[in-house]
Amino acid sequence: MGRRPLPPVPAIIPLSPPHLSFAMKSRILRLTVAVGLILGSALSTRAAATKLVVAFLPKSKGNAYFISCKGGAEKAAKELGVELLFDGPTDSNAAKQNEIVENWITLGVDVIAVAAENKEGISTALRKAQKQGVKVVTYDADAMPDARSFFVNQATPEGIGHALMDDAARLLNQEGEFAMITATLTAANQREWQKYIEARLKEKYPKMKLVAVRPCDDLKDKAQSEATALMSAHPNLKLIMAICSPGVPGAAEAVKQAGKTGKVKVIGLGLPNENRRYVHEGVTDSVILWNTSDLGYLTIHAGVALAKDQLKKGAKEFTAGALGTFQIQGDNILLGKPFVFNKANIDQFNF
């Protein structure tokens, strides 16, 4: 363990070759450079330089919800003749999202579309992108308003509230008792949706009566026992509306086990995959969400229009290819009415 000659302290980034004994090592170096050059020219393509490049970042890339968004994004990219990059963390990792965005900045992409895992965290990277002339739009989950030009808003609380209430009224012929299952009585988004549901009820459906609102703590089991309790406490109950995603299959299971399929209808806000079985069995009538494929499609169209200067701040509406015209509220592009999944169409969606 005595003294020993040390190599020059290696820099993390060797911008210049360190002092090797050149006579001996030059052959290796020359070979390396040659191989690098050959492989380099073989791998780099010139196609990227002519097309507009749009990068699409999901919260996590294995999530079926985002894969379904990607489907619509690809369709839009094809129509518009742009190149689409799709990459994201394999898990929902905010740090990885930042690294991927920073990577895209140095790759010189034209547009970055982001579903933010962490609002504040991603915004630092997005501001950096904007500073370097990259156009930024967000979809699904917004970043800070100053870190992007537009947010493609998949659903307003008003839209969701009205869609749920209207669908319940349609199923009950605007008459009878119904109950609601929420995540918690305090969650901000649930309160907001509930507010619009109750307003719609008061305004348009005087013969319908909301008899109870029960929390399920975002648990399917709890939703099931709450639904069972609701049915025995209110024998005239005609419909259960669950406004948190575990609540819909939970309520459906309770109705099915009570043998009241068809007598007590179930609707709610949720994902097609969780509810597919109950929809096919006729327990659940409709599941309400938004069309994820359209969300991806609209996002890419908005991003490209932004890069081509066709979409500017202050615009009131925006036309996105085959989907037609969308409203813009402030800096939110509204995807519009929620989408109703039912027996007829649920099998076209996988998320």
Place this chain on the structure above:
Amino acid sequence: MRTEPQPSPRDWPTRLLRHEMLLLYVLLAEWLFFYFAGTTVNRKGVLVGFGTLDRQFDILRHSCEIGLLALALTPIILTAGIDLSVGSLLGLCAILFGKLWHDGGLSLPLATTLTLILGGIGGALNATLITALRLPPLIVTLGTYSLFRGLAEAITRGAITYTDFPGEFLFIGQERWLGLPTQAWLFFTVALAVTLLVHRTTFGRSFRAIGFSPEGARYAGLPVARRLALVYTLAGIIAALAAIIYTARLGQAKADAGTGYELFAITAVVLGGTSIFGGTGSVYGTLLGVAAIAVLKNGLACLPVVMRMNAAEEMAGLLTGALLLFALAGSVLPKLWAAGRSRRSPPSSP
């Protein structure tokens, strides 16, 4: 490696050198390859990709935290120990820092200092269990690996994320100071300190001696327990520093910070030529290992081919594994060859 015949003092420095030089060639080859293959001109005629200075700085910024953990692990692995808890401790320290500043209302310098101390206490907990109870480091740190992460999740109930840090704090992680990303200066300072500790002081020699043979070191009069306590506590402090840098880089402190970083760090140390059985290795090797992995990971993300496959992360994992195995094989083969040759011819004095 205790079972293999001890190489003569004159022999092993040259072997070490050979491993580090090999790694340096690999790093150079990687860098040149990505420079030529990963740099393009975009639609606007601007040079983009791997060959830009911004990209090089991004590589540096992204490797500071894992680099720090690798520096913390090098002395530990030299003593034939291991610390699996550094990544979790990073997460816990990030949360503690966020809580001290956000909920505790402490000033940022005070919160930082306290976090470093708490990191040291976390490391000292490992050290106590290892030295006082004589438990194997692998088992102890496997326990604290879950313990620290569990604490971080318990404090935040898995839901709270601390954000809204002021600009002067984010400066550490997002801006440049004197031409380099700010955190790089901290990283280089720690690298220098650990290099001096391991290669220029008697402490460093004692780490290797403990790694070769803890009993032998004890008989030679070395305070083995105190030396071990030093390396594990130091690792805790460095993990806390990495937590501060991580928080400043992302502008958020969340309970999942640094998940899996311990394995990247261990990979870098082993790739750098430090024997997992202790006794041999160097900080230079570790730095090269960190650089080789960082350049590979970031370079791949710049290749148009990989980009279109959307598989940069997966490819990086795969190739890092291949690189590690290649490097290990590369360092063992000359030894096997030398052993074969010495068996055939009688040893001659140099």
